[in-house]
Amino acid sequence: MFHYGVDYYPEHWPEERWPVDARMMAEAGFNVVRLAEFAWSKLEPEEGHFDFDWLDRVLAILSDHGIRAILGTPTASPPPWLMAKDSGMFRVREDGQRVTYGNRREYCPNHPLYRDHSCRIVTAMAEHYAGHPAVLGWQIDNEFGDRCYCPVCRQAFGDWLAQRYASLDDLNLAWGTIFWSHVYNDWVEIPTPVQTGGAPNPGLALDYARFCSDSYVEYQKLQVDILRRQCPGHLVTHNFMGFRYDQIEYYNLARDLDLVAWDNYPRTQWGMGADVDASAPALGHDTMRGLRGGPGGQNFWVMEEQSGPGGWQMVSVPPRPGEIRLWAYQAIAHGADAIIYFRWRTARFGTEQYWHGILDHHAQPGRRYAEVKQMGDELKHIGEIIQGTRLRPAVAMLQDYDARWAFQIQGNNPGFAYPRHFQEVYRALHARQVGMDVVSPMHDLSSYRLVVAPALHLVSPALAEKLEHFVAQGGVLVLTARSGVKDPANNVVNQYLPGLLAGLAGAHVEDYDSLPEGARVGLEVELPTLDRALTLTFGEQAALNLPCESRCATTWCDILVSDGAQVVARYSEEYYAGRPAITLNSYGKGQVVYIGTLGPAALFDALAPWLLALGGVQPVLRVPAGVEVAERWQGESSLLFVLNHTGQAQEITLPRAYRDLLDTGKAVDGQVTLPARGVMILA
Numbered sequence: 001m002f003h004y005g006v007d008y009y010p011e012h013w014p015e016e017r018w019p020v021d022a023r024m025m026a027e028a029g030f031n032v033v034r035l036a037e038f039a040w041s042k043l044e045p046e047e048g049h050f051d052f053d054w055l056d057r058v059l060a061i062l063s064d065h066g067i068r069a070i071l072g073t074p075t076a077s078p079p080p081w082l083m084a085k086d087s088g089m090f091r092v093r094e095d096g097q098r099v100t101y102g103n104r105r106e107y108c109p110n111h112p113l114y115r116d117h118s119c120r121i122v123t124a125m126a127e128h129y130a131g132h133p134a135v136l137g138w139q140i141d142n143e144f145g146d147r148c149y150c151p152v153c154r155q156a157f158g159d160w161l162a163q164r165y166a167s168l169d170d171l172n173l174a175w176g177t178i179f180w181s182h183v184y185n186d187w188v189e190i191p192t193p194v195q196t197g198g199a200p201n202p203g204l205a206l207d208y209a210r211f212c213s214d215s216y217v218e219y220q221k222l223q224v225d226i227l228r229r230q231c232p233g234h235l236v237t238h239n240f241m242g243f244r245y246d247q248i249e250y251y252n253l254a255r256d257l258d259l260v261a262w263d264n265y266p267r268t269q270w271g272m273g274a275d276v277d278a279s280a281p282a283l284g285h286d287t288m289r290g291l292r293g294g295p296g297g298q299n300f301w302v303m304e305e306q307s308g309p310g311g312w313q314m315v316s317v318p319p320r321p322g323e324i325r326l327w328a329y330q331a332i333a334h335g336a337d338a339i340i341y342f343r344w345r346t347a348r349f350g351t352e353q354y355w356h357g358i359l360d361h362h363a364q365p366g367r368r369y370a371e372v373k374q375m376g377d378e379l380k381h382i383g384e385i386i387q388g389t390r391l392r393p394a395v396a397m398l399q400d401y402d403a404r405w406a407f408q409i410q411g412n413n414p415g416f417a418y419p420r421h422f423q424e425v426y427r428a429l430h431a432r433q434v435g436m437d438v439v440s441p442m443h444d445l446s447s448y449r450l451v452v453a454p455a456l457h458l459v460s461p462a463l464a465e466k467l468e469h470f471v472a473q474g475g476v477l478v479l480t481a482r483s484g485v486k487d488p489a490n491n492v493v494n495q496y497l498p499g500l501l502a503g504l505a506g507a508h509v510e511d512y513d514s515l516p517e518g519a520r521v522g523l524e525v526e527l528p529t530l531d532r533a534l535t536l537t538f539g540e541q542a543a544l545n546l547p548c549e550s551r552c553a554t555t556w557c558d559i560l561v562s563d564g565a566q567v568v569a570r571y572s573e574e575y576y577a578g579r580p581a582i583t584l585n586s587y588g589k590g591q592v593v594y595i596g597t598l599g600p601a602a603l604f605d606a607l608a609p610w611l612l613a614l615g616g617v618q619p620v621l622r623v624p625a626g627v628e629v630a631e632r633w634q635g636e637s638s639l640l641f642v643l644n645h646t647g648q649a650q651e652i653t654l655p656r657a658y659r660d661l662l663d664t665g666k667a668v669d670g671q672v673t674l675p676a677r678g679v680m681i682l683a
């Protein structure tokens with residue numbers, strides 16, 4: 001069964017309304033709700049007094065309408081009586097200030113008393129709902145995050161370090177504490193990297209980021225273990241935050257769960273532009289799918305899918321008619337096996353009064369209800385067909401949390417941000433209609449033809465060896481500047497950059513220029529014609545003549561020396577005019593492209609067709625700009641999702657006859673018109 005539903009807060013509304021809500025949900029085609037993830041004060045109004053009666057009554061009503069539930073463990077938002085017990089449970093921010101009560105996520109994940117109370121409420125809920133037929137599974141907490149720098153964490157950090165390093169001598173050596181006389185004689189001397197300590201030792205700061213991430217993984221595991229023990233048949237997940245969130249090593253957080261779920265908001269008050277860049281949610285989906293599973297990743301759930309204008313203080317641009325359905329189908333196209341909207345009815349009170357749900361405050365069905373109901377009707381017919389299909393991309397992008405943290409500690413250039421750079425490269429490839437996995441560098445790469453690793457900053461000998469093997473076997477690897485700069489301890493390597501990857505690149509960095517804001521250094525680009533038996537499917541000749549706005553480097557210029565690699569681009573200005581900027585090296589049966597700069601986005605856009613052609617990767621379908629194509633497979637047959645993200649109808653030329661599953665299986669062939677924000681699922 002395809003899971004389709006909504007996040008529901010019955011505790012916000014009078015009980016007489018619950019049957020009406022359940023009926024309307026069933027009429028919209030919903031078969032699942034998420035409940036109770038912020039209901040701790042209703043579930044345990046006073047310490048030790050649990051009240052599950054209200055939740056039992058809600059579940060009974062929903063169950064009568066064929067709807068089952070994911071229950072949230074309510075630990076993201078503790079009740080005041082709990083936090084009044086010990087102010088030490090409040091998190092300390094990086095600026096050294098302790099947060100106070102009034103929002104959510106106030107707690108320190110390492111505090112023993114908070115952990116005890118978390119385990120108590122989770123145990124009580126798990127015991128009560130273990131055999132409940134209407135309960136499908138659990139979401140642990142809500143959107144884990146926020147580093148804590150409190151004394152409890154400082155102590156736990158010392159213990160964590162003692163596990164990681166055999167001795168203090170090893171730690172001192174690894175961090176290079178001889179610099180500025182920071183040599184530690186006792187574990188208790190080691191500080192947390194709070195802002196009052198100034199710019200921290202990069203080794204210490206990276207280890208602290210790793211420790212904070214491990215703290216949440218461990219805190220989540222406490223809850224997972226209880227649920228596994230009490231409710232062995234239930235699925236257990238957490239709602240992640242896509243690509244944009246970068247304080248937890250999500251590969252580790254995903255490890256102990258059954259599946260990854262995430263919260264997808266393409267347009268909120270924090271990004272008020274009228275246009276949604278469709279590659280942003282696409283990157284979120286691909287990143288989430290890549291957190292578990294081998295090639296192609298593991299399909300995921302969307303636990304919160306935007307269903308209205310999102311806002312706390314401001315009201316964001318509302319989804320235009322058709323967008324809620326379009327974004328939900330985009331999620332499915334990228335591997336979602338469940339769509340759960342946030343939220344059923346817009347709250348009349350509390351911080352999120354303006355975060356709109358499917359229904360407005362007045363609860364009368366409107367255009368957004370009609371749109372999700374339309375999709376509910378469609379899923380009744382096609383849900384089973386979609387279920388079980390998976391993605392099979394030939395391209396992978398390597399995303400590394402250690403690199404993200406190292407760049408948080410030392411940004412390298414004010415014009416550079418790893419997530420933005422990553423997204424620009426992703427967007428350039430995504431615009432060419434190729435499926436992509438976004439995976440950890442340690443992922444199995446054997447099924448990919450093209451692996452793109454933007455600014456792969458920290459490289460261990462094991463990783464270098466793995467990449468060498470991938471290329472030697474015939475893969476194409478693309479690296480950008482600031483790759484191979486650091487070892488896993490966050491120290492700069494002792495050799496020419498890109499360090500352990502220099503042999504693969506067939507080139508090394510002799511010198512580099514960190515550019516001031518707005519500076520551009522001209523490039524002369526001569527992309528080699530491909531010697532593969534491939535026509536230039538993507539760019540044809542256009543790719544060989546880069547448009548002039550892309551013929552420059554911004555932010556960073558690596559001044560390269562070829563050690564055998566072919567020079568693809570040279571700088572045409574500055575003291576390094578004539579020196580190589582981009583190289584192409586043959587290594588074993590494969591090839592390595594080294595792009596010695598970090599921008600502009602237009603450069604990656606222009607290079608994308610050539611890179612894809614090098615990897616022998618074909619577009620799924622040729623479509624106009626703003627139309628996205630993605631493919632889900634089962635055996636040898638696939639479903640082609642064609643998504644029009646523009647506000648205008650688009651003409652698509654189909655190379656063969658298909659059936660459009662969203663249009664009663666109607667046969668389509670040749671030229672078809674896809675309405676503004678329309679979707680086709682072709683089989």
Ligand code: GAL
Nearest residue numbers: 142143263304310342352355
């Ligand atoms: C999510 C969160 C929800 C709700 C929503 C709107 O990030 O999980 O609880 O707060 O944002 O702000």
